[in-house]
Amino acid sequence: MTPRNIGKKIAFGFAVATFASMAISLVIFSYFMVTRGGSDVITASLFATTLFFLSCGIVLYLMSKPSKYKLEPWGSVDQPE
Numbered sequence: 057m058t059p060r061n062i063g064k065k066i067a068f069g070f071a072v073a074t075f076a077s078m079a080i081s082l083v084i085f086s087y088f089m090v091t092r093g094g095s096d097v098i099t100a101s102l103f104a105t106t107l108f109f110l111s112c113g114i115v116l117y118l119m120s121k122p123s124k125y126k127l128e129p130w131g132s133v134d135q136p137e
Contacts, residue, residue: 078109
């Protein structure tokens with residue numbers, strides 16, 4: 057495996073921050089679910105926010121994974137003609 061470059065490290069940092077935001081949103085959602093119920097607009101909005109943070113975190117994490125193989129530039133390998 058190749059190491060992460062700077063762009064992948066930044067994406068990983070944002071993925072961690074997004075998962076932390078999802079956890080905070082989930083706690084607030086569960087509090088509003090108990091106090092106001094599932095039919096309240098704020099509860100539904102917090103559920104949508106939690107799912108949004110989860111999906112963004114997954115995508116950012118998958119983008120931040122290092123590549124398995126070192127990719128060579130297109131013209132660097134002599135191709136048979």
